[in-house]
Amino acid sequence: MDCNKFDNLLADYQDGNLDPRQKAEFEEHLNLCPKCKLLYNNYKNTVNSLHLSAPVLFHLLCRQFAESVFLTGGRP
Amino acid sequence: MNETHYRKIVLEYKNLVYTQAYYSTGTKEDAEDITQEVFIRFWNYRTSIKRTSYKAWILKVTRNLCIDFSRRKKDYITPVSADDKDVDIAEIIGDNSPNPEQTLITAESIESIKQCINCLPEKMKSAVIMRDIQDHTYDSIAETMEMPLHSVKSYLHRGRKLLIKYIKNYSENNIQDK
Numbered sequence: 422m423d424c425n426k427f428d429n430l431l432a433d434y435q436d437g438n439l440d441p442r443q444k445a446e447f448e449e450h451l452n453l454c455p456k457c458k459l460l461y462n463n464y465k466n467t468v469n470s471l472h473l474s475a476p477v478l479f480h481l482l483c484r485q486f487a488e489s490v491f492l493t494g495g496r497p
Numbered sequence: 498m499n500e501t502h503y504r505k506i507v508l509e510y511k512n513l514v515y516t517q518a519y520y521s522t523g524t525k526e527d528a529e530d531i532t533q534e535v536f537i538r539f540w541n542y543r544t545s546i547k548r549t550s551y552k553a554w555i556l557k558v559t560r561n562l563c564i565d566f567s568r569r570k571k572d573y574i575t576p577v578s579a580d581d582k583d584v585d586i587a588e589i590i591g592d593n594s595p596n597p598e599q600t601l602i603t604a605e606s607i608e609s610i611k612q613c614i615n616c617l618p619e620k621m622k623s624a625v626i627m628r629d630i631q632d633h634t635y636d637s638i639a640e641t642m643e644m645p646l647h648s649v650k651s652y653l654h655r656g657r658k659l660l661i662k663y664i665k666n667y668s669e670n671n672i673q674d675k
Contacts, residue, residue: 431654432650432654433650460658463661464657464658464661467657467660467661467664468629468657470606471625472629474606475629475630475631475632
């Protein structure tokens with residue numbers, strides 16, 4: 422596997438969509454190529470941060486919004 | 498559709514719409530305006546929308562209004578030029594733990610992520626918000642964005658990679674400002 426193919430498969434690997442053979446090839450390259458390893462770690466950490474921050478933001482924003490508009494009699 | 502049913506639909510989807518609008522516009526006031534506009538339109542078009550398509554219709558109108566908003570707004574934050582210099586994003590967003598569940602997400606990192614999402618090109622932003630923030634399926638995103646599945650995956654992947662660069666640049670700018 423080269424770096425371009427690694428990049429093309431990164432999203433599917435992150436989402437668990439690779440078949441066993443592709444996954445093994447992906448992980449082999451991951452362990453051999455420092456540049457792709459850094460890309461993978463950054464990618465994984467960014468996606469994890471989005472997932473982890475989403476509920477916090479969602480909760481804060483929605484509570485504010487519920488109090489301000491539709492639960493106080495807003496209607497078309 | 499009677500008023501009771503309409504209110505039920507509003508209650509069911511308003512948080513979803515508001516969150517997407519907030520991420521697109523970056524402000525509470527604009528997100529509220531867009532959210533209200535979405536549900537006003539929903540009321541006005543209620544007779545022509547299939548009952549099974551309410552969610553897809555609402556998400557599509559939300560996205561279109563957010564795009565219109567971005568086009569109108571001239572003073573949104575533009576990211577500095579993103580270079581390809583290697584950087585460890587964990588140092589910026591605070592993910593240094595081996596277990597992602599133990600990651601500490603600070604208010605500052607949430608703010609930086611929000612700002613950087615706002616700087617993404619529109620289609621990448623929509624894909625990232627719907628997949629990584631709102632946890633939609635790829636099929637649902639493809640339907641809402643009216644594009645094939647492979648295009649959704651491409652926009653999502655490119656959006657995530659661009660986000661890495663923007664977060665790095667945002668962090669560097671903030672350090673310089675302090």
